[in-house]
Amino acid sequence: MPATSLPSRAGARTAALAALTLVGTGLAGVPAAFAQPGGDNGDVKIHKVGTPFDDQRNEPKVCDFYLAAFNFDAGEHVTWTVEPQPRAVGGARLPNSAYPDNTITIEQDGSAQTIPLGLPNGQYKLTWKTDLGHGAGKHKVFRVDCPISKPTAPPGPNGGPPAGGGGLARDDAFGPVAGAAAVGLAAVTGVVWFRVRRRAHGA
Template identity: 35%
Template structure:
């Protein structure tokens, strides 16, 4: 009776060791993390996703310590090009807290999809779709600077030209106005002076002639 009892205890202990040891050894890494698209100016501690970015980085957290990640980004509709074409790819080893981020990345404006593969994933890679749009981000910074520069320069340049115009007109008109009186006064002076001189000369000539005629008459009468 003692032998079967011992055999039963040994059998139970052996079966427990056989069942528990493989389970502990074969436990796969967890699939409990997440990945986000972050603008380059967003801090790593933020856990929100930003689907519209210019320069950006990939931020993974909540994974198992030291997990190895293989990621790639593909062109996605409606962006022109071949759907599924890989445009960026790299690997990343997460830290002891299951966190890791890539360096800052950039792509031409368009629509893309991230695929985040790692050991222990269930079914498929984690993924995110996002847009890059650097032109829209740069537009507001350009338009305010263009508006102020145009308006001040136009106003000052127009005012001096307008103020110069009356002065030019008055300066050009002044000599013309002055020349008319000079010319008129000259003509009037010559006409005024000339008329009395001619008249006096005629009178003088008549008097001389009359005087000569009288002297001639006297001489004849005295001689006779």
């Protein structure tokens, strides 16, 4: 009878909706790792030279530095560049002739480190791209701030006194007082030599 078939159809619809709800709930609980494609994992840090490799802090102000990568997919090949900020034609950048190799391979544990790097003082931007990545790569802005060396003081007196200098230091040999002393000494020596010579000849 038509009156009895309507409730059964309504019950079937309700059961189907409940099943779809359960499926949707189950999919929502799937870990993000299954939904996220490989190659966009991990992070890269700027490290001062001397900071341990496994330290995952970022150090945005450095002098000599290196790049440290964490939690990437094993075996990924990385290409990185460092450019001045703001960009400047002819500005210092990496790679350069001192550091020509700007590629690196991620280790089995998901980490990697570059050799120590150096740049003139200024602000820079790191771009880190992997061969498995799908986006614009990883970026870090940092500042190189090395202490400026003070000019060296001129060297002091060096070695023994100059020949005939009467024990005067090299820096003092041509000073006014020292010059007067040298002239006076020469005059006295000449007088004594003249007297000795006269006596030797009986004059």
